[in-house]
Amino acid sequence: MTSKQKLVLIDGNSILYRAFFALPLLTNDKGVYTNAVFGFTKMLMRVLEEENPTHMLVAFDAGKTTFRHETYKEYKGGRQKTPPELSEQFLLVRELLDASSVVHYELEQYEADDIIGTLAKSATESGFNVQVISGDKDMLQLVSNDVHVHITRKGISEVDVYTPEFLKEKLELEPNQIIDMKALMGDSSDNIPGVPGVGEKTAIKLLKQFDTLENIYQHLDEVSGKKLKEKLTTHEESAFMSKKLVTINQNSPIEVNLDQAIYQGYDDNKLRTLFKNLGFKSLLNTVGNEADEGENSTERLSSMDLKIVENIDEITFTGNDALVVEMLEENYHKADILGLGLANEKGYYFVPTELAMNSDLFKQWLEDPKQKKLTFDSKKVMVSLLRHGIRVQGITFDLLLASYLINPAENSHDIPAISHRLGFEDLLFDEEVYGKGAKSHVPEQSQLADHVIRKAKALFQLKETAVAKLKENEQKSLLKDLELPLAIILGEMEATGVRVDQEQLNVMQVELKERLTTIEAEIYQLAGENFNINSPKQLGVILFEKLNLPVIKKTKTGYSTSADVLDKLEDKHPIITKILLYRQLGKLQSTYIEGLLKVIHKDNKIHTRFNQALTQTGRLSSIEPNLQNIPIRLEEGRKIRKAFIPSEKDWVILAFDYSQIELRVLAHIAKDEKLMTAFREDRDIHTQTAMDIFHVEADQVDDLMRRQAKAVNFGIVYGISDYGLSQNLKITRKEAQAFIDRYFESYPGVKNYMDDIVHQAKLEGYVKTLMNRRRYLPEITSRNFNQRSFAERTAMNTPIQGSAADIIKKAMIDLDHALKSEKQTARLLLQVHDELILEAPKDEVDKLKELVPKIMEETVELIVPLKVDSSEGQTWYDAK
Structure with a gap:
């Protein structure tokens, strides 16, 4: 074929x-x-x-x-x-x-x-x-x-x-029965009548019994159900006319x-x-690079006066200069700097890397805080120059962060994409200059210089447009006072890195391999034969043919053995629990143990990168590697944190974690009296909710009730449906809806907030956080139910999750300032959602355990108190 x-x-x-x-x-x-x-x-x-x-x-x-x-x-x-x-x-x-x-x-x-x-x-x-x-x-x-x-x-x-x-x-059905099925059920979209009252299920049932429409009418007496027989008899002419209408003419002229x-x-x-x-x-980029024949890209771009600097004295610095640090690879911890672009009101310049890095004059300009610099991705600029021993200062604007704040839903925030969106099109896309994937390359210097200069020119010229939009959205402070100073702090954290005990990871790798081998043998014993556990096809045969477990879902290639399917089968056979554990440990082994070992730098540290302009809620994420997503539900996953250790002798790891910050933000935004009272009186909010939805006293709340109440509390924050909650708690949708209904009865202020914010989003097209971070929701008026429902849930959640993200960002800025003013040598290492991880000398621990929670709790003033839990240890694992 x-x-x-x-x-x-x-x-x-x-x-x-x-x-x-x-x-x-x-x-x-x-x-x-x-x-x-x-x-x-x-x-x-x-x-x-x-x-x-x-x-x-x-x-x-x-x-x-x-x-x-x-x-x-x-x-x-x-x-x-x-x-x-x-x-x-x-x-x-x-x-x-x-x-x-x-x-x-x-x-x-x-x-x-x-x-x-x-x-x-x-x-x-x-x-x-x-x-x-x-x-x-x-x-x-x-x-x-x-x-x-x-x-x-x-x-x-x-x-x-x-x-x-x-x-x-x-x-x-067979393909030739599709015509008869459509003839029976009709099609409202094409106004084909069919037999009124006969839907797809009934049509299929009839055709499985009688094979064809004609045969149905030849054996009407054998059709079960008086009403169905009457419908078929009454609308026989309609059925055969509908068959004629739905039949595709395969002999058209x-x-x-x-x-x-x-x-x-x-x-x-x-x-x-x-x-x-x-x-x-x-x-x-899907259709290759433009051909050189008849159109030389360098000539096409020659409208700009190209200035390749040979001596730094040729540059006229103005104290308001756009700076582009050009790299081909995304990982700026390793990438080579291809060159630097500068633009100001006096001119546009390309500075070769070697000249820039070896010039005292250029270094002085970069490190002078009085010389204002406009950048794109200030964190990347800072970290890449730190690798060359230069601590850039004086950054007052970041086009990447500005574009992200203006509309976080945009897929691309590189300079060419932003430029084209804002009407500045005198700039090629990177793929047009460098190619893509395996074919990517650095062009000859004049073309490279031209591209980098144009980026700097765009950055310089677009600043005012972006700032005007931020002002219009009341977001200028969000950039200036939150995201821009945070970028510098994140850059310092990334450059510092986290020390890793490589030997500990090697030990864990051996232990996990042994554990996987043991579980593998147990699975084979339960299955009665050896097979490839990682093959969905082979696993499906074992589970659904040999062990005769109920089939939950099928795919194009056979039985589905996805995680949600196995979860539903866990109580049917002991092999399922083993398979789920095998998969979890296998992922720990390949993704985390082996993954971490691959990214350890020569300084025995891991230098992750924080995505500051990715999520639409404003939360930070982490890549290469993702240190925010190390699984901790399994003890084996938690143990991975044992490998993260202080970088200095006699230092410790400290963790400071906001307690239930999103629920506290919800209480502040919704102003629900019962929720506010619970936090003001420092009650266990999950026990309180269990008391409300189960109508019991505190001493009657058992572990199951509290766990279910916790799922409801956090589910409400995410606009959870009865279906979603039923899946989380493994209960019926009716029971889940009853929980949700009782929650809203107990916390009417939350229900009012949910209704109001959805209504507001439909009117304005966006929602915003306490610090004016916006998220646009065009789908909230969609005719598509699923798209509209998702947008409504997003409208409910974003102001809560986004405000919580803004709060911890501000806390990081306040903490950085306090550590420096208090002359503490402690360092911020990581931010993991609602948690800050530091390393510090032992003699600073007592002061930090008093100072850090105070700063975090007082960074913003809510109508309910913020609460921070702290812990310490010789490793990240011990600190939790």
């Missing part, structure tokens, strides 16, 4: 409609709507890459009237008019297909389905393999061994591929043939031009 020629047929109308409603409305800089075209384009590029077709065609509906209207005038009647925002995008899609060298076709009086059906028939008769892509399940009637139908499931990103076997698994649908690839330059016109910047 793989050696056959492959024809890909796309249902243009169906995919375009799905893309339009799946994506928020987007426009390019000319105000043209592009969301449907963007979604369609992403799908098209994915199909071209994955399917590698020899032949391809996109079919469109030709108009509102088809030959089916002769049978039934009301066919597709009642459909809502196509939104004008979508109508105008059909022409753009045809332009896209022309630029992609993909044939598109439509035929008067016929639909895209008929064109696709006719070509699919012709292709299979010629020995082709056919892939049909649509959002319309009517296409399933075309399924065969040679025709596979891809049906979009969620928007256009998730797809089910229907083969005869998969169709049988999903609907228990099309004037396009397979030879005309040959696909030989697209022209990179044509697509790049179109993507630029449409504003699809994120897709530019």
Whole structure:
């Protein structure tokens, strides 16, 4: 089958409609709507890459009237008019297909389905393999061994591929029965009547018994159920008319043939031009670099006076200079500096790395706090220059952080992307200059210098635009007083690093291997044979065929053995507990033990990177490695923290953890009297909630009640549904909803807050934290229930989680100031969500255990007290 020629047929109308409603409305800089075209384009590029077709065609509906209207005038009647925002995008899609060298076709009086059906028939008769892509399940009637139908499931990103076997698994029908199923159940979207009152389940049941529509009516007396028999009898004519309507015409008089649908690839330059016109910047890197023939990129960029500095004296510093430190690799702890760009009102300069790092004059300028510097990613600038012994000071602006605060939902915050968003387009994207992946390279100096200078120029010119937007959003202080000073502190933390006991990790690696071997043997014994535990296919056979455990879920390739499936089976057989443990320990071994050993630097430390401009809530995250996500539910996971030790002799690790900060923020925002009282009186909030939802006294609250109350408390913060809570607590949805209802009865202020914040988000389009951090929620008015529900939960949670993130950030700034003013040698090492990790000499511990909680608790004033717990030890493990 793989050696056959492959024809890909796309249902243009169906995919375009799905893309339009799946994506928020987007426009390019000319105000043209592009969301449907963007979604369609992403799908098209994915199909071209994955399917590698020899032949391809996109079919469109030709108009509102088809030959089916002769049978039934009301066919597709009642459909809502196509939104004008979508109508105008059909022409753009045809332009896209022309630029992609993909044939598109439509035929008067016929639909895209008929064109696709006719070509699919012709292709299979010629020995082709056919892939049909649509959002319309009517296409399933075309399924065969040679025709596979891809049906979009969620928007256009998730797809089910229907083969005869998969169709049988999903609907228990053969492909030729799809027509009869649709004839019975009708289709409201196309106004096909079918048999009123007969849905998919009933239609499938009838066809499994009688095979065809005709046979059903020949054996009506054998149909069980008086009402069903009456419906079928009354609407017999409607059923057969519906069958005629839903049947795809595979002999349509099309004037396009397979030879005309040959696909030989697209022209990179044509697509790049179109993507630029449409504003699809994120897709530019999918079509390769622009060809040099006829258009030299260096010449194209020669409109700027290129100044490659040979002597630092050539630079005129003004005390308000934009500085770009250019690196090709993301990990600035290791990456080489390719060069530095400067821009100010006097000129634009490129400084070669060697010249910059060896110039006392340049170093003095970098370290002078009075010389204001505008940067992009000030933390990266600081850490990369520290590696060269230069402590940069005087940073007063960071375009990365400004862009992130203006809209944290943007996918890309690099200088070219920000520049293009803000109307400064005199700048290529990095992929256009350096290439991508294995093909990435550093260009010759003049092209490199030109690119870096343009970045510096953009940074210099865009500062005022960004600051004006921050002022408009009341976020200028958020940048100046919170994110910018925090970036410097995080840079110091990253440069300091965390000392690791490599021998301890090696010991743990051996212990875990031995433990895994033991568990593996126990699993084999319970299974009665050896098999590959990491193979879902082999594991599925053992669990569901040999041990006959109940099948929870199936996938395209067999039985699902995902974690949620195994959780539901844990009480059915002891092998499940062993498998879950085996997986957990295996992940500890590969991801954490082996992962940490790979990233230890020569100084025996790990230097993580904190993402300050990633999460939409404002929380920090950590990468290479992620030290915020070391699993601690298992003792084996907690033990990993034993490897993290102080970097100096006679020092200790200290941990300071905000207690239930998000619930305290909720109490402050919601102003619920009972919640506020509980925190003011320092009650155990989970016990208090258990008392309220179970209607018992404190001494009657057992561990299970408190655990369930805790799940409700934190679930409420995240806008949890009855389904989500039922899954967490392994109870019924009815019981979960009763918990939630009783919670809101006990804390009416919280319920009012939840309702009010969702209403406010629908009016304003965003929510914000106590410090004015915004999160935009365009999906909150979506017609799609799932998207709207997610946005509503996000609206409830973001002000709470985001405010908690802002509070700990401010605490870090206050603490850094206090440590320096108090002349303490203690160092901040890590921030792990609500917790700060320090290392300090033993003789500073007593003072720190008094000083740090005080600072953290007083960093902001809430109407309920903040509370901080502290601990210490010889390792991070001991400190907890």
